[in-house]
Amino acid sequence: MDDLVEYVQAELTARADPVRAPQMAAYLKTDMPFYGVQMSGTRDISRQLKGRFVPQTAAEYRAMVETLWALPHREEKYLAIAIARAHQAFITLDQIDLYRRLIVEGAWWDLVDTIASRLIGDVLLNEREEMRPVLDRWIDDDDMWLRRTAIISQLAHKERTDADMLFDYCRRRAFEKEFFIRKAIGWALRQYARTDPEAVTTFVFEHREELSGLSFREASKHLSR
Numbered sequence: 637m638d639d640l641v642e643y644v645q646a647e648l649t650a651r652a653d654p655v656r657a658p659q660m661a662a663y664l665k666t667d668m669p670f671y672g673v674q675m676s677g678t679r680d681i682s683r684q685l686k687g688r689f690v691p692q693t694a695a696e697y698r699a700m701v702e703t704l705w706a707l708p709h710r711e712e713k714y715l716a717i718a719i720a721r722a723h724q725a726f727i728t729l730d731q732i733d734l735y736r737r738l739i740v741e742g743a744w745w746d747l748v749d750t751i752a753s754r755l756i757g758d759v760l761l762n763e764r765e766e767m768r769p770v771l772d773r774w775i776d777d778d779d780m781w782l783r784r785t786a787i788i789s790q791l792a793h794k795e796r797t798d799a800d801m802l803f804d805y806c807r808r809r810a811f812e813k814e815f816f817i818r819k820a821i822g823w824a825l826r827q828y829a830r831t832d833p834e835a836v837t838t839f840v841f842e843h844r845e846e847l848s849g850l851s852f853r854e855a856s857k858h859l860s861r
Contacts, residue, residue, distance in 0.1 A: 648677075678715060686722040713747060720751075771786040786805055787809065825839070840859070
């Protein structure tokens with residue numbers, strides 16, 4: 637793990653931009669420090685990490701993710717998530733407690749949304765029967781980011797989306813005033829409308845009075861009645 641940390645910090649330092657760093661923190665409304673590395677830079681590093689540092693066991697996979705996540709800079713956390721995504725064999729229900737921790741501790745959209753749509757989404761796709769009860773708990777959890785995760789967990793599922801689950805979660809949280817929940821509902825419905833516009837059209841108009849204006853507008857952007 638020392639080699640992993642040394643490599644990541646050296647690569648980020650080489651790409652650091654001290655002028656951009658505070659601007660990035662201000663944009664994300666966080667006090668967490670940045671190196672000031674653009675997304676293209678972190679993507680380049682993540683590609684290198686995938687080939688250089690390959691976990692051989694689930695325990696090693698977890699240790700790599702946790703090690704990078706524990707580092708202080710935002711870009712290091714992006715790379716922790718990138719490592720987690722890079723090794724599909726280990727993205728399983730056994731890692732849900734780790735992913736849950738990243739969601740709760742990350743607590744902001746730039747960290748949570750990738751975990752939700754890719755890591756949680758992949759587990760749901762591959763182990764739906766076991767994962768569904770977990771998300772059924774998260775959709776009513778006190779933690780807003782877990783609720784958001786449940787709603788957007790199927791963003792990448794396309795024709796494999798469980799529409800009943802999606803519509804149920806959207807309906808159950810439609811009353812919320814929280815911006816990130818209202819936005820998540822609209823986003824999830826708009827994404828599924830690419831696959832089944834008729835089903836989404838029916839849902840949003842049948843539940844027009846329940847959905848917030850934001851959720852309705854986002855969901856219906858590309859729909860016609």
